Amino acid sequence: MDPIEEQIYVIIFATIFLAGLMSTFVISMIFIHRQRQNQNRQKIEHMQAEYERTMLNIENEIQNETLSHIGRELHDNIGQLLSLAKLNFNSSKPEKKTEGQTILNQVIQEVRGLSKTLNLDWVEETSLEDFIQQQLSKIESTGFCNTKLDYHGEQLQLNKDHKLVLIRVIQEVLNNAIKHASPKNIEISLESNGKGKNIYIKDDGKGFDVSKASNGSGMSNLKKRMQTIGGEFYITSKKQKGTEIKLSLPK
Incomplete structure (x- = not known):
């Protein structure tokens, strides 16, 4: 070859x-x-x-x-x-x-x-702002503590499912504050602008060690529920300094 x-x-x-x-x-x-x-x-x-x-x-x-x-x-x-x-x-x-x-x-x-x-037809008929105001008014009418609702930006536009999740999460957060924090004031702020949609829930109660509470199922459950609608759940707290929870929603 x-x-x-x-x-x-x-x-x-x-x-x-x-x-x-x-x-x-x-x-x-x-x-x-x-x-x-x-x-x-x-x-x-x-x-x-x-x-x-x-x-x-x-x-x-x-x-x-x-x-x-x-x-x-x-x-x-x-x-x-x-x-x-x-x-x-x-x-x-x-x-x-x-x-x-x-x-x-x-x-x-x-x-x-x-x-x-x-x-659950009332969920569609009621805005989230009106629902929060009703919850805060109920708390204040009992004499338990003072409450305040603030708005920043536009009204939150939500579908029924997202609103339902937020209603339940906010109820649970308020219940936790009433049961465990003994606050003098509870304040909720709604923020909706080009940067995003956020809900802040603050109290001036007892506060707690977030690292120790992270093992509990309560906070984990709230985080998972926010994740199902594409949102996030953040919490900061210090003993005797109160607690702040941020619910961040998708744009």
Whole structure:
């Protein structure tokens, strides 16, 4: 075999080898790409399932709280009004019967109001700002502490699911402050501008060591709930210096 033929065979062999190498590389890249696609698909499915579970849990919690509220209202408020109406209707005095009718009309209005809270339609009808103001007003009306709500920028525009998560997180944060912090003041600030959407919840209560509290399920659960809507949960606190929580929302 002359040198020219040898060179041709070497070139052919090298070409076949490189073609095989390239084919193997391409096949490997396709395989890795498909693996990543499957992993990403599984991750998205897992996140979707986690999101749906979170929303279901939040809806159940709010509905259970609503039912408890209705139970208390039926027992403490409406039951008392009905007893009072009965006493007035049993009286022989005309003015007492008129008073009984007035009380009965009040009962009807109370029952209508309670019936609206049996579903979650109110979430769409109520702005987050109005909900927070209602919660703070309830706290202040008890004489527990002073409250304040501040706005910075535009009103927060949220869909029902995002609003539902925030409602539950804010409720839990306020409940924790009432149960554990014994504050004199609670302040909530809403911030919405080009830089982002944030909710700050501050109290001047006892405070605590955040590093020790991080092992608890409460804060972890709140963080996970914020993550389901693409948000973040931050907390800073010092003993005897109060606590500040920041809920950061996606732009």
